[in-house]
Amino acid sequence: MSKIRTVFKPVEIQEDAPRVSSDGGLLVLKKTDGQHRLTERMASCLSDPRRGDVLHSIQKMLAQRVYAIALGWEDCNDFDTLRHDPLYALALGSVPATQPTLSRFENSVNSKDLYRASLELVDVFISRYKDRPPKRIILDLDATDDPAHGQQQFEMFNGFYDCHCYVPLLIFGSCDGAPMEILSAVLRPGNSHSGRRAAAILRRLAKRLVEAFPRTSILVRTDAGFALPEFYAACEELGLTYLIAIAGNAALDKKASSLMSQARAQRDETHLASRFFGEFSYSAQSWQKRERRVVAKAEVLADKDNARFVVTNLDGDPETLYALYCMRGQCENMIKEMKLDLLSGRTSCRLFMANSFRLLLHALAFALLSMVRNHLSGTDLAKCTMGQIRLKLLKVAAIVTESTRRFLIRLPKFHPYVSLLRQILIN
Numbered sequence: 001m002s003k004i005r006t007v008f009k010p011v012e013i014q015e016d017a018p019r020v021s022s023d024g025g026l027l028v029l030k031k032t033d034g035q036h037r038l039t040e041r042m043a044s045c046l047s048d049p050r051r052g053d054v055l056h057s058i059q060k061m062l063a064q065r066v067y068a069i070a071l072g073w074e075d076c077n078d079f080d081t082l083r084h085d086p087l088y089a090l091a092l093g094s095v096p097a098t099q100p101t102l103s104r105f106e107n108s109v110n111s112k113d114l115y116r117a118s119l120e121l122v123d124v125f126i127s128r129y130k131d132r133p134p135k136r137i138i139l140d141l142d143a144t145d146d147p148a149h150g151q152q153q154f155e156m157f158n159g160f161y162d163c164h165c166y167v168p169l170l171i172f173g174s175c176d177g178a179p180m181e182i183l184s185a186v187l188r189p190g191n192s193h194s195g196r197r198a199a200a201i202l203r204r205l206a207k208r209l210v211e212a213f214p215r216t217s218i219l220v221r222t223d224a225g226f227a228l229p230e231f232y233a234a235c236e237e238l239g240l241t242y243l244i245a246i247a248g249n250a251a252l253d254k255k256a257s258s259l260m261s262q263a264r265a266q267r268d269e270t271h272l273a274s275r276f277f278g279e280f281s282y283s284a285q286s287w288q289k290r291e292r293r294v295v296a297k298a299e300v301l302a303d304k305d306n307a308r309f310v311v312t313n314l315d316g317d318p319e320t321l322y323a324l325y326c327m328r329g330q331c332e333n334m335i336k337e338m339k340l341d342l343l344s345g346r347t348s349c350r351l352f353m354a355n356s357f358r359l360l361l362h363a364l365a366f367a368l369l370s371m372v373r374n375h376l377s378g379t380d381l382a383k384c385t386m387g388q389i390r391l392k393l394l395k396v397a398a399i400v401t402e403s404t405r406r407f408l409i410r411l412p413k414f415h416p417y418v419s420l421l422r423q424i425l426i427n
Contacts, residue, residue, distance in 0.1 A: 019401065021087035023071050024411055025394025028424055030067070030091040032371050039063040041124060042364060045116035049108060056097040061105045062361075064088070064096050069365035070386075071394055074343045076102040086400035090407055106349060109357040117360060121367065122183055122205050125173060126212045133213045134175035139183070140331035141171050141202070141222040143194040146187070146345045146359075153352040156190030166347060167192040168359055169201060172334050180334050181370045185363035187347065187356040194225025199234040206238045217241060219314075221328040227311065229286050236313070243325040244311045246284075252294070252309050255280045259298035260307060267300045275299040277319040282311075295321050338366055341387035379420060392417050 033039050043059035068074070073082060076099045082088060083096040097105070146166040148155035157164050171184040184205055188196055202220070209218060220235055224245040235242045246252070253260075259278045266274040276298045283291040292311050295318045299306040310325050338344040344362035347355035369386045372393075376382045381389055396418065399410040411418050 019086045019399060021085050021398045021400060022395060023085065023087055024396035024398030024409070025390075025421060026067060026071065026087045026091050027409065028372060028394060028421065029070055029368060031425060032375065033063065033066075033368060036124065036128070036371055038124060038364065038368055038371070039066055041120055042117050045120050046109060046113045055094075056101060058105075060092050060094070061097050061102060062364075064092055065102060065106075065361050066364045066368060067091065069342055069362055070369050070390070072390060074346045074362075076106070086402075087398060087409075090400065106357055106361075107351060107354045109353060111353065114353070114356055114360065118184060118186070119204065119208065121360075121363065122208050124367065125181055125183055126208065129175055130212065134216050136176060136217045136219060137209060137213070138174045138219045138221060139171060139202075139206070140174075140180070140328045140334075141169065141198060141220065141226060142328075142331050142335060143167055143169055143192075143225060144335050144339065146347055148190065148347070150348060150350075152347065152350060152355060154189040158190050158192075160194075165190045166355065167194070167196075168344075169194075169196075169198060170331075170335060170338065170363075171201070171205060172331050179370065179373065180330060182334070182338075182363050182366045185338075185344075185359050187352070187359045189352075194223070195228045195231060198222075198226050199228070199230040202231070203234050203238065206234075206240060210238060219243065221325060221331075223328075229284075229288075232287070232292070232311070241314050242312060243314065243321065243328075245325070246294070246309050246311050248307055248309060252282065252296075253307065255282065255294075256296045256298055256307055256309070259296060260300065260305060263298045263300040264305075267302075273299065273301045277317075277322060279318045295325075297322050334366075337386050338362065341385060341390070342366055342369075375424060376420075381417070381420070393421055396421060 039059055039062050043062045046058050046062070048058050068078065068082070079096055079099050079102065083098060088096045145158065145161035145163065146168055148164045148166060155164050155166060158167060167188045167190060169186045169188060170182065172180040173183045174180045184201060186197070186201055206218060218240045220240050220242040222244055224247045227244050227246045231244070256278070259276045263274040263276050278296050278298065280294055280296065281291045282294045283289055293313065295310045295312055297308040299308070310322060312321055314321055342362050342365050344359060347358050349355045349358060369389060373382070373389060381393060384392065396415055397412055401408040401410070411421065
């Protein structure tokens, strides 16, 4: 029987480790950004009102904010201390900008800058597929709430979300079943309906996609908040197919009554939930007598009816089309990543334009991490959320040593994913 001697010693903590960074994965972001020219292209869309010699370029400040958000530092105040991190200086080419400089940068962006940058985000997506045009692109649109806790410009009470907020519109795209990528992030005032400006935003985005990929079919999926006449018209004018949920009403319930009767009869016979699918033509009063195809799900649960309706211009079996519509649930997961992992709700500037730019910065961080995730295909981290990728791959301690000939980055030997991190950086 062995004896174990335990020695208790006092633990001392000091904050004086020389040239150590907590963000060793910053080099992955820098490399990925360089490969796809994300911040370079976006910076070219932003005007620079400064004159004379400047210490921090627009691209450098943009990259600084995007990298920091991706690594969990969403606040400009974080650079009161992060500006001394040796890896940020290495990745950016010089010492990072301070909080006041970054705040002036965020508040200098105007509406023309935002418009150009929003279109450039679509062009970044297009450039990744121009050599292998996809057969189908699926666009998923959704609105979400961005709660406000101050006196920000245009924050208002929204009855649907039951809070003072902004209402961002987010658009994600997927090519031939590939993982979703963000194509647009537009901030809207707090009293906005889900479909506000959605038709105009879809038009400018889809026109670029149609011009770049004339032989690619484009499918639009969204919920009942976008079931507006102008939104249907925008899809049809651009030759897009769509699956758009529509809220039930007396007319739709009447058309689906026979299906519901079949479902109830089967439920009563089997004592199990029952579901039938069907279709019919329908013309809402606001559609100006234009009839459209409606796919109906007639579902009867143990304690209630659960009818659902989707308007579409696609051909095909109703059950198959409804299943295709339900796959838009992945869009909800993307929004969760935006809000929980990248804290896109940090729209705490006073001016609406600055907050709109902040949302775009978070969208760029999402785009950059999406590119990193694509590079992880075939690895253990291929299906991880962005929060998990940050935790397992990017938040790695690194010792930075500089000599006259080189920078030496020393990573922890026993980190579980240090070999993967090294492989990404070397290849």
